[in-house]
Amino acid sequence: xxxxxxxxxxxxxxxxxxxRPGRIGCNVPRCDTPEVDLSKALGxxxxxxxxxxxxxxxxxxxFTNLSQINYGIETGFYPLGSCTMKYNPKVNExxxxxxxxANLHPMQPEATIPGAFEILHxxxxxxxxxxxxxxxxxxxxxxxxxxxxxxxxxxxxFEARGESQRSVVLVPDSAHGTNPASAARCGYxxxxxxxxxxxxxxxxxxxxxxxxxxxxxxxxxxxxNPSTLGLFEPNIEKICNxxxxxxxxxxxxxxxxxxxxxxxxxxxxxxDCMHLNLHKTFSTPHGGGGPGCGAIGLKDHLAPYQPVPVxxxxxxxxVADYDRPLSIGRVAAFYGQFLMEVRAYTYLRAFGRxxxxxxxxxSVLNANYVRARLxxxxxxxxxxxxxxxxILTAEKYKKEHDxxxxxxxKRLIDYGxxxxxxxxxxxxxxxxxxxxxxxxxKETLDEFCDAMISICHEAVENPDLLHDxxxxxxxxRLDETLAVKQLDVRWKRPQxxxx
Amino acid sequence: MANVPADLKYTxxxxxxxxxxxxxxxxxxDHAQSELGDIVFVDLPxxxxxxxxxxxxxxxxxxKTAADVYAPISGKVVAANAGLGSASELMNSDPYGxxxxxxxxxxxxxxxxxxxxxxxxxxxx
Numbered sequence: 001x002x003x004x005x006x007x008x009x010x011x012x013x014x015x016x017x018x019x020r021p022g023r024i025g026c027n028v029p030r031c032d033t034p035e036v037d038l039s040k041a042l043g044x045x046x047x048x049x050x051x052x053x054x055x056x057x058x059x060x061x062x063f064t065n066l067s068q069i070n071y072g073i074e075t076g077f078y079p080l081g082s083c084t085m086k087y088n089p090k091v092n093e094x095x096x097x098x099x100x101x102a103n104l105h106p107m108q109p110e111a112t113i114p115g116a117f118e119i120l121h122x123x124x125x126x127x128x129x130x131x132x133x134x135x136x137x138x139x140x141x142x143x144x145x146x147x148x149x150x151x152x153x154x155x156x157x158f159e160a161r162g163e164s165q166r167s168v169v170l171v172p173d174s175a176h177g178t179n180p181a182s183a184a185r186c187g188y189x190x191x192x193x194x195x196x197x198x199x200x201x202x203x204x205x206x207x208x209x210x211x212x213x214x215x216x217x218x219x220x221x222x223x224x225n226p227s228t229l230g231l232f233e234p235n236i237e238k239i240c241n242x243x244x245x246x247x248x249x250x251x252x253x254x255x256x257x258x259x260x261x262x263x264x265x266x267x268x269x270x271x272d273c274m275h276l277n278l279h280k281t282f283s284t285p286h287g288g289g290g291p292g293c294g295a296i297g298l299k300d301h302l303a304p305y306q307p308v309p310v311x312x313x314x315x316x317x318x319v320a321d322y323d324r325p326l327s328i329g330r331v332a333a334f335y336g337q338f339l340m341e342v343r344a345y346t347y348l349r350a351f352g353r354x355x356x357x358x359x360x361x362x363s364v365l366n367a368n369y370v371r372a373r374l375x376x377x378x379x380x381x382x383x384x385x386x387x388x389x390x391i392l393t394a395e396k397y398k399k400e401h402d403x404x405x406x407x408x409x410k411r412l413i414d415y416g417x418x419x420x421x422x423x424x425x426x427x428x429x430x431x432x433x434x435x436x437x438x439x440x441x442k443e444t445l446d447e448f449c450d451a452m453i454s455i456c457h458e459a460v461e462n463p464d465l466l467h468d469x470x471x472x473x474x475x476x477r478l479d480e481t482l483a484v485k486q487l488d489v490r491w492k493r494p495q496x497x498x499x
Numbered sequence: 500m501a502n503v504p505a506d507l508k509y510t511x512x513x514x515x516x517x518x519x520x521x522x523x524x525x526x527x528x529d530h531a532q533s534e535l536g537d538i539v540f541v542d543l544p545x546x547x548x549x550x551x552x553x554x555x556x557x558x559x560x561x562x563k564t565a566a567d568v569y570a571p572i573s574g575k576v577v578a579a580n581a582g583l584g585s586a587s588e589l590m591n592s593d594p595y596g597x598x599x600x601x602x603x604x605x606x607x608x609x610x611x612x613x614x615x616x617x618x619x620x621x622x623x624x
Contacts, residue, residue: 422563423563423564426564429534480537480562481537481539481562481588484539484562485539
């Protein structure tokens with residue numbers, strides 16, 4: 001079998017199962033203070049706490065073995081669509097650990113941290129130039145948080161203008177689920193706009209949603225560009241003009257910014273605001289729940305409402321400006337995820353202006369290479385070049401061989417690759433969404449494509465191989481339905497027999 | 500192939516309607532449940548609620564996604580399938596029977612004329 005693990009790894013025991021009473025894993029210094037009875041201090045005895053007790057070597061092997069069954073970008077190709085799982089250069093980690101950054105305290109007087117302000121302002125300035133917006137706010141802690149912050153600014157803008165009747169947010173049916181969720185969270189009614197046969201926003205439906213009295217109720221359109229179909233919206237300027245003509249605002253979901261960095265700028269397309277995922281596009285690590293950074297870009301007219309503090313230049317100095325009476329307030333503690341900004345700063349400066357476009361060019365090239373190599377076995381959902389990710393459909397395997405996109409993905413685990421995104425966007429049947437990113441070599445892409453082609457042949461010749469996959473991983477096919485219905489994430493000590 | 504019983508009416512958005520006098524029972528089609536995958540949660544309107552044609556009256560959540568279910572016709576809910584609360588999988592195993600969602604008292608039976616018959620619905624799949 002090409003690549004990957006070839007036999008199932010035994011399921012590891014939990015640290016609790018390895019525990020034996022009285023075993024100690026660390027050499028505690030001699031106690032030079034009065035001893036305190038644990039049960040008196042905590043109200044629980046050692047036995048009641050039920051913590052695992054193991055020796056140092058058992059502990060070390062336990063976590064080393066666990067780390068070896070983990071899968072990440074540093075162990076293999078991770079083509080999870082809409083997630084931009086690019087490699088994050090180690091130099092970002094080195095700078096984030098500089099004592100001058102890592103040991104800062106958020107309550108330190110401003111006068112003592114000009115270097116930190118330099119980083120924040122530097123990231124803001126570079127992102128302004130890359131996106132074409134007038135202002136950048138780095139506070140939001142995740143992509144959806146950035147979306148929501150943009151909508152809060154739009155809401156404040158309309159309230160200040162006496163246009164509170166604008167209660168509707170338009171969201172294309174190809175959007176990330178967070179878009180309608182952010183709009184609903186801000187108190188807006190969400191109206192879905194369909195996608196046309198070419199994968200673009202349906203202009204006839206949009207015109208209808210903006211017509212007459214309905215148009216006066218529209219606060220904003222939330223548009224992902226390139227769309228989640230991996231396609232650049234060719235009517236982008238026209239769409240922005242249509243929404244502006246009825247007085248609405250246009251938000252760009254920047255989850256797919258990797259396709260545009262250094263090549264084209266959403267601020268120039270006509271958007272009023274956008275969010276960026278620094279943890280995707282600008283290489284501050286992500287996955288496992290963060291910490292992320294959902295920076296937002298704004299045009300001048302939304303700037304009075306932006307969150308405080310605003311880091312800006314005053315004469316020769318950088319200051320944190322809190323004196324902004326129209327501000328929506330804070331959306332995060334202090335300055336957001338500061339060390340993420342250090343990583344983004346490092347990444348941006350490492351590329352520099354002259355190489356910035358390499359990010360988008362190579363990510364688009366890699367996605368189109370995968371698309372072209374797989375098109376005979378997995379047809380693209382739309383017959384035109386894609387941007388940074390390709391959307392393929394496994395519909396024919398479902399119809400002819402009872403093999404679903406999910407089965408193909410599970411089989412890919414046996415070949416040693418992380419599966420792509422499945423069943424998103426929802427409007428493509430049996431959808432596989434592959435985003436290779438710019439950091440992969442042609443050799444890796446070829447190994448992946450060879451595996452996919454081989455799996456598609458297996459789907460025809462021996463579909464049960466796919467139905468039963470994965471067969472080489474620590475756990476086999478999981479019962480996802482049972483997991484959702486009876487969520488059980490806590491280990492319980494088995495009761496002794498006969499009690 | 501998806502099961503499309505001949506005696507029901509259908510919508511383009513994959514709901515079915517079974518008419519019995521002035522009552523209409525509504526659910527999602529076999530094709531819809533197959534596309535959604537295993538259904539894990541169903542949100543239904545309360546008995547007595549008014550539902551109106553074309554608007555969402557409930558939500559179905561599967562391992563893949565959450566989807567709105569749209570009212571094929573307007574009316575007042577006289578029964579909501581309480582059994583789905585603990586056994587949402589009935590929508591997968593028996594979409595036209597025990598997996599139904601609601602029964603309504605129709606407010607305008609002429610709306611039925613605008614729905615699809617089995618042949619027209621099958622042609623969409």
